[in-house]
Amino acid sequence: MPKIFFGKKKLKKRFGELAITAAAIIFLLIIALLLTIVNQAETRDIERISGINKIREALQLYYLDKNYYPIQPEWCSVELDCSNFSVEIKPYLQEIPKDPFYPKEENGKRYSYQYKTTPDGLEYKIYADLEKREFYELSSKGGFSIPSFK
Numbered sequence: 001m002p003k004i005f006f007g008k009k010k011l012k013k014r015f016g017e018l019a020i021t022a023a024a025i026i027f028l029l030i031i032a033l034l035l036t037i038v039n040q041a042e043t044r045d046i047e048r049i050s051g052i053n054k055i056r057e058a059l060q061l062y063y064l065d066k067n068y069y070p071i072q073p074e075w076c077s078v079e080l081d082c083s084n085f086s087v088e089i090k091p092y093l094q095e096i097p098k099d100p101f102y103p104k105e106e107n108g109k110r111y112s113y114q115y116k117t118t119p120d121g122l123e124y125k126i127y128a129d130l131e132k133r134e135f136y137e138l139s140s141k142g143g144f145s146i147p148s149f150k
Contacts, residue, residue: 041131041132042131042132044100044101044131045130045131045132045133045136047100048099048100048113048128048130048136049128049136050097051097051098051099051113051128052097052113052126052128052136052138053138054093054097055078055089055093055096055097055113055115055126056126056138057092057093058089058092058093059089059092059124059140061092062088062089062092063140068120068121068122069117069121069122069123069124069140070082070083070084070085070088070089070117070121071083071117071119071120071121072085072115072116072117072124073116073117073118073119074116075114075115075116075127076114076115076116077102077103077110077112077113077114077115078096078097078112078113078114078115078126079096079098079099079102079103079112079113080112081096082115085115097113098112098113099111099112099113099128109129110129111128111129112128113126113127113128114126114127114128115127122140123139123140123141124139124140125137125138125139125140125148126138126139127148
């Protein structure tokens with residue numbers, strides 16, 4: 001079998017081609033990783049909004065039965081069972097949604113669903129910090145009178 005020898009110029013050229021190919025692959029992998037991270041944050045934000053909407057639907061059913069919302073005059077994390085919130089809402093919502101990052105706090109954001117009502121329970125507001133946007137807030141009709149969480 002004949003031996004194949006490469007000259008120094010050919011070897012340097014092959015090494016250069018290999019280095020450029022490796023750099024291009026690493027660059028593409030970094031872009032794919034960044035897109036995945038951004039996608040995951042958007043997915044978690046969609047999950048947060050969905051969780052708030054599930055709570056909203058349960059609150060509407062609760063209100064139809066009782067003519068008021070579960071009373072919570074101070075901001076409280078739904079995940080922490082605000083004044084027996086989960087007990088009161090359980091007939092209308094089997095499982096209380098939790099923020100995907102609960103109980104994480106980072107950069108001034110508290111990753112949980114915050115709930116508050118007027119003292120008489122006739123209006124409510126739900127608040128959640130998001131990753132891709134500042135926050136998401138949902139109010140009952142007239143709930144705009146409740147000051148925002150932040």
